[in-house]
Amino acid sequence: MTTESAPAPGASAAEEPRPVSYREALTQAMREEMERDPDVFVIGEDVGQYEGAFKVTRGLLREFGERRVVDTPISEAGFVGLAIGAAMAGLRPVVEIMTVNFSIVAMDQIVNNAAKVRYMFGGQVACPVVIRMPGGAGHQLAAQHSHSLEAWYTHVPGLKVVAPATPLDAKGLLKSAIRDDDPVIFLESEGLYAKKGPVGGEDELVPLGRAAARRAGSDCTVVAVGRMVWIALAAAEELAKEGIECEVIDPRSLRPLDMDTPAESVKRTNRAVVVEEGWPECGVGANLAARIYEQCFDWLDAPIGRVSAADVPMPYAKNLERAALPQAADVAVAVRRALGR
């Protein structure tokens, strides 16, 4: 998947860094942080010899050995709990849960332990663990393998929640997450692993809690999370042909949530649409809409549009799955509606 392309003739590698996949950006972040800090280690199912179910940990076992790249049994609650305990002792575990779906098995450890140990023990310990996991749907994996659980984790005080959409953010946010002293739920998207783009160097971190504008526009603000950023951008390109200019905002982290960037945008465009891959009820889109209403009520010229997955378990049939997932056309419809068209 990540075959390295030869540098273009005449191109200087130093000036023109080759584009890197989202997957490789994550690998780089882990490798660099492991080199920088001996307390950082990687643990999860098939992360070592197999190099990760999605090959995100490629090369790490070879470079760092079994002490720091730990293949686990299929025991999500067990190894997530182990990582939390190790973090309480001062290590910096980077846990890979094969997909977000399996994190449900470890929910007690994440919600009752990782999110709570600092607070309920009066600040005596920190819990610097990163729990990485890809989520999302689109590969006909049906009801149990297609979750987007951003809302579940964002709900919990004590956790930080990150959902990078680009290789640059994947690398920069993961490095920030690893250096952070709190538990960070790092939500990757299966659909983005092959996506290529520029990435930062060893010391270029992307801070948690800062949104990014992906596209400038004056007609409608579209706030989109994770892979939905790309869906929103595709919709924006279509809408531009109709003369509608969308401003696309990527929150990048959901907790902490930067509301200044989207609010500032909405106060200019006076219209907003929120886009998420998860379910609509109590979803991150519902939260974003509520926060925009609280901060921008007097500036809004139309109700906030919400685009989400359909309110059903994910079906298997390809046509149904497509119908259940937010598409660029759905975003376009929501934007037009916000504009009264």
Add this chain to the structure above:
Amino acid sequence: MTETDSPLSPPERPDAELMLWMFETMVLIRRFEERAAEEYMKGNIGGFLHLAIGEEAAVVGSIAALRPTDPITSTYREHGQALARGSEPGAVMAELFGRSTGVCGGLGGSMHLMDAERHFYGGYGIVGGSIPLAVGLGFAVSYREEDGVAMAMFGDGAVNQGVLAESMNMAALWELPVVFFVLNNHYGMGTAIDRASAETDLFKRAEAFGMPAEQLDGMNVMAVYRGVLEAARRAREEGQPSMIEARAYRYRGHSMSDPDTTRAGEEKERWQARDPLVTFERVLLGEGTLTAESAEAIRRRVEERIEEAARFASQSPEVPVEQLARHVYANPWSDDPTGSAVAPR
């Protein structure tokens, strides 16, 4: 002084000093629990209050067998663990009272004591949930190539949670220095062990993981001490985890809100006839380690400490409301003291 006499390494045959410490700590826990029950009835303690009366030998014997730097985790019935690790009774009682001087600043309460300075990594409220944390603490010891031992303390109820099997498997697979200490008090809340476990000899679970295990008399502090000492040695020197089952009995109901009407009086009497404090005192008196006078002096000292603890707790200030959100994050992004995620309008 040989190496084994070092205070960081418990001697195989406890000397008089250690035996007396065990006795006094057991008395301290018993009296602390009785006082906590009184304060609960007076309304000074809220939430759940789980008492360990009857389980003192298992708590003290196991902790005495570890070094003070060996990390331990426990359940929500853990006042004794904190006291045995040396937490100030006043700070523990203040935590139960929900005061700012509590070991956790009033944020944890009875079920969530921690004293990280003393390597007591806390009491947890979800049955079985703390066990993998202890494995992680053992993992950290091993990762740093130190020679500590982590002990997971849990009850017979936790044995049927899947995460225990996951934890024991990982500890055995990776040869982590962990002692799985199950304090079998024969009841998971109100359900007797033979109604919850297909095999009531809980230590046999270890065989599935090729892990050494032992079943001990949890009412006998010396038996518990010796068993855990050997398990800790195995962990330290051979990198081999163990399971220790200490059979004991809690005299009270599951918590203060449990009227304890289902357990037979005859059963309680049978266990109380072997009360760990009474039997150990008899042993110490017989050996001459303890005299009637010195036993009385210990009781008096404990009484004063408990009295002082309750006074300290009741006179301690409440937790300032401005600190509501103080410890949610180690690296907070907001200085909003109410912890509200919603920005002010």
